[in-house]
Amino acid sequence: MANSTPKDYIIELIAKRIAGDIVFSQDPGAALKKWREYFDISQNEIARSMKIAPSVVSDYEKGRRRPGAGFIKRYVSALLAIDQLRGWTRVRQLMRTIGIPPEAVIDMREFDRKVTIAELVDLVKGVILTPNIDADRQIYGYTIVDSLRAIASLSGMQFYALLGATPERAVIFTGVQTGRSPMVAVRVSPVKPGVIVIHGPRRFIDPLAVELARLDGVPLILSLAESVDDIVKRLRAMSGYTSFSLPVA
Amino acid sequence: MANSTPKDYIIELIAKRIAGDIVFSQDPGAALKKWREYFDISQNEIARSMKIAPSVVSDYEKGRRRPGAGFIKRYVSALLAIDQLRGWTRVRQLMRTIGIPPEAVIDMREFDRKVTIAELVDLVKGVILTPNIDADRQIYGYTIVDSLRAIASLSGMQFYALLGATPERAVIFTGVQTGRSPMVAVRVSPVKPGVIVIHGPRRFIDPLAVELARLDGVPLILSLAESVDDIVKRLRAMSGYTSFSLPVA
DNA sequence: GGGTGAATTCGACTATTGGCTAATAGCACC
DNA sequence: GGTGCTATTAGCCAATAGTCGAATTCACCC
Structure with a gap:
């Protein structure tokens, strides 16, 4: 955990938490x-970043x-932009309260x-391996997992939380060899994700993985996307991805 | 995890996340x-809950x-109020993505x-055990931990995340016997909370706990409050506690 | 076809947000 | 005292949010 930039989705989670x-x-x-005080930023500085008069900032704070919602969004974005200029000092602290291991969760x-x-199958350029399972369910969110890092760094309960394991979310396991160990992990989990996507270097799927998915009643999709990046990009396009542009200070 | 009501702070975290x-x-x-669709609520139903015309909901959604921020707050509050009427079905799902073990975190x-x-010492009705440590730091948030449950259910990394371990947050360990095991946990943590409060049935503090706090450079406070509830209430009063009143449906 | 319920559209009005400039106040330091 | 920095206050105008009720549309069912 050196001076690397925090992952986008972490920054975004923090932004949303502050705004909320x-x-x-x-x-x-x-x-x-x-x-603003938490980020150790003066009214003048954030006013400059937002390109408004300092008295506007005072009007709101007092x-x-x-x-309004628009102002909150711009204000929080400005806080983060300034923190970025300072090397993400506060964001690094806040990300510790998020409860997600960034090395294991890609997005x-x-x-x-x-x-x-059906839309998700298309998005991940995949094929459905469990055609007989209820395909009418609706997915509202997703977690992309680096399977190797997840297995290396997580205990049982963390895996459980990491899955974002609700019936309305998809979990995408990347770096998967045959699909078996993710399905075993899901098998022992008391709650199941809405759908599981697996993506890895080889195109061979362990029949046990498919059988476990069937037993769990969880649709299983094999993604044939060229890279994890490709999946990330395509899914983000469905997420109203917010890009934090850096205002000139 | 039967049909118990989700804890207030969890509901509040979810509300803020949705709003954000x-x-x-x-x-x-x-x-x-x-x-709204995630909560499986019709426009008419949420309009009734908010006591506005359904066309208002449509105007916004379309x-x-x-x-504005005020409307978002009311809209999200209405979603949650209706979910409460239904037995917190969606909130129970969402809390699984929060990454906090509710049985170990009291608030x-x-x-x-x-x-x-100094203010914190007053709030928890405590005494400072480490008077020589920098008392100028500022605290922006807190975590109240049930120490016994935390120790029973958490692994090392979870403890780390659980602490909300940033220099600007306080961690309050309750059900503490001598204060030693919380301090040992903090000692092995790579980052330290801003301040530690201990509260338990006995008023004896292990000198090792004080010494460990000193080594970590973390102020240590002994709370003499009558109960954990007392601490919860007093700290909440400093948090702009939001009460979700249930609108008549 | 008609009926029902859910959702949408539209015109209109009021209240509030968003932003400005100018003047003022508070604080620390020399 | 002066200087610099930060923050606050007041008056003002424009744009947008908040809300209504009436009419319309859409989907489903008999």
């Missing part, structure tokens, strides 16, 4: 101020105005609308 | 709709109007403004 905290605060102005997002299994 | 997702969505209207929140060590 402000929205639900009983005093949104004070919440704006709290987070409660003269209540921030984790919500789709911007509900997605069908 | 909507705020940062490139199409907030579509995000509103996505979440993008004719962009939701976990952000303060609504920065809090000094």
Whole structure:
């Protein structure tokens, strides 16, 4: 964990958490101020980053105005942009409270609308290995897992949380050899993901994997995408991917 | 994990996450709709819960109007209120993606403004055991841990994430006998919390605990509060605690 | 065809957010 | 005292959010 850039989805989770905290605060102005102070940023500095007058920042923080959703989004984005300029010092701290091991999770997002299994098969350039399982379920989000790192670094319960294991989410295991160990992990999990996608260097699927999926009642998809990157990009396109552009300071 | 009510702080984390997702969505209207569909709620039902006309919901979801922060808060609160009426079916699913073991974490929140060590000592009705350690640091949030359950159910890395282990957060260990095992856990952690509070049935503190705190450079506070509940309430009062009142359906 | 329920569209009005400039205040330091 | 920096306040205008009710559309069923 050197000076590498935090992963996009982590930054995005942090941004959403901060924004949500402000929205639900009983005093949104004070919440704006709290987070600005947390990032150790002056009103002048964030005003410059947002290209507005400093008095606007004061108006909001003192409660003269209540921030709308658009303003909150820009304010939080500016906090993060400035933290980036400083080397992500605060984001590195905050990511420790997220509870996701970044080395094992490649990406984790919500789709911007509900997605069908058929659409997901298309997105991951895959084939469905369990055609007889209920394909009507709807998927609202996904987790892309680096299987080798996950197995190396996670205990049972973490795997459980990592799966984002709800019936409305997809889990994509990458770097998979035959598909067996992910399916064994899911088998022992008390709750199941909505659908499992496997992607790996070889195109051979252990029949046991398919049988375990069937027993669990979880659709299993084999992705034939050229690379993990390809999967990441294609799924992100369905997630209303937010790009944090860096304002000139 | 029977039919018990999810803990408040979990519900609140979910609410904030949903709100944040909507705020940062490139199409907030579509995000509103996505979440409503996820909760399997019709426009009419949420309109009734919010006491507005159904056409208002449609205007927002179709993008004719962009939701402000106030509306997002009310919309998300209504989703949750309806889910509560249904027995928290969707919240139970979502809490699995939070990555916090609810049985070990009693409460976990952000303060609504920065809090000094002296203030924290007062809040937990405590005494500072490490008077020579930098007391100028600022605390922005806290985690209240049930020490026995945490030790019983967590592995090393989970403990690490559980601590919310950043220099700006406090960790309160409850059900502590002498204070030694929490300090040992912190000692082996690569990052340290901003301050540690211990609370337990006995008022005896193992001198080793104090020495370990000193070595870690972490202020250690002994709380003399009458109960864990007392601590929860007093800290919540500093957190802009949001109460989800249940609208009549 | 008709009926029902859910969702959408539209015109209109009011309240609030978003932003500005200018003046002022507070604090630390010399 | 002066200087520099940060923050606050007030008045003002424009644009947008919030909301209504009426009419319309759509899907499903008999």
